[in-house]
Amino acid sequence: MSKRVVVVDDSKFLTKQIKKFLEKEMGYEVVAIGHDGEEAVTLYEEHKPDLITLDITMPGKDGQDAMEEIIEKDPDAKILMISAVRGDAMLECMANGASGYVEKPLKLKDADFVTDFKATLNEVFE
Amino acid sequence: MAEMEDTLSEIRDDISLAASRTISSLLMVDCSIADDWEVKERLTGMYDHIITLGCSNSDYQGVIMIAVGDQGAHQYADTHEEVVDIFGEIANTYCGMLMDQDRVKEKIGILSQAIPMYAADRTFFPRAAAVSGSVVTEDDVYIRVGFAIRGFMTLLNI
Numbered sequence: 001m002s003k004r005v006v007v008v009d010d011s012k013f014l015t016k017q018i019k020k021f022l023e024k025e026m027g028y029e030v031v032a033i034g035h036d037g038e039e040a041v042t043l044y045e046e047h048k049p050d051l052i053t054l055d056i057t058m059p060g061k062d063g064q065d066a067m068e069e070i071i072e073k074d075p076d077a078k079i080l081m082i083s084a085v086r087g088d089a090m091l092e093c094m095a096n097g098a099s100g101y102v103e104k105p106l107k108l109k110d111a112d113f114v115t116d117f118k119a120t121l122n123e124v125f126e
Numbered sequence: 127m128a129e130m131e132d133t134l135s136e137i138r139d140d141i142s143l144a145a146s147r148t149i150s151s152l153l154m155v156d157c158s159i160a161d162d163w164e165v166k167e168r169l170t171g172m173y174d175h176i177i178t179l180g181c182s183n184s185d186y187q188g189v190i191m192i193a194v195g196d197q198g199a200h201q202y203a204d205t206h207e208e209v210v211d212i213f214g215e216i217a218n219t220y221c222g223m224l225m226d227q228d229r230v231k232e233k234i235g236i237l238s239q240a241i242p243m244y245a246a247d248r249t250f251f252p253r254a255a256a257v258s259g260s261v262v263t264e265d266d267v268y269i270r271v272g273f274a275i276r277g278f279m280t281l282l283n284i
């Protein structure tokens with residue numbers, strides 16, 4: 001049975017790219033798409049997915065706040081952060097319960113990047 | 127101000143390279159760096175579409191500008207909403223890519239980023255040295271990229 005995923009990013013352009021990648025390259029089923037942190041929490045509760053991907057910089061509630069709220073309600077939640085934010089954000093997210101962190105840009109035409117991205121996704125479920 | 131211009135001159139090539147790599151990755155097209163990259167006293171300009179993105183740390187505050195003509199924008203976006211979305215994501219990602227450049231990080235540090243904003247057709251960021259230039263996509267679309275930065279200033283209501 002394929003993994004069920006919720007994708008959250010304020011860019012519709014990017015959610016389309018992520019959805020296409022997850023479905024075509026990983027065989028996952030993207031069950032919902034959201035565009036801010038509030039939607040992330042709601043969609044997680046509604047769908048109880050195997051994985052949720054979260055951007056950090058989003059209007060309203062940001063991805064880090066959404067991540068913490070989801071983890072508080074479901075400590076076993078699998079959360080993959082996909083963000084352009086550099087610095088301590090990655091360490092903070094990983095320390096607070098994220099299962100993985102992928103830095104933008106998503107170089108989906110770069111074979112090395114795609115290999116690393118797939119490996120990160122597989123590690124999330126190990 | 128002159129000191130900041132010198133700093134930007136030293137890292138100009140890193141800034142333009144990050145711009146080209148960002149746009150190439152996001153639009154999934156080959157890109158080249160135009161030879162119009164220069165350091166200026168401030169970031170100004172009129173274009174059909176401008177996205178700005180604020181960024182700061184305890185020492186500096188800056189603005190990233192992504193600008194494009196209407197015809198070029200619609201090579202990659204059908205609607206105005208898509209123009210804002212796609213070029214906003216370029217601004218967002220470019221900020222992160224700048225921080226990946228060792229010399230930029232060494233000179234300026236890590237900048238926290240805000241949400242990209244659509245700025246209609248004109249940009250202006252005063253009292254800030256800037257570097258700007260164009261990235262040309264394989265579709266011959268010129269995308270203007272700017273990065274303005276100044277020492278942190280606190281605005282007080284008097």
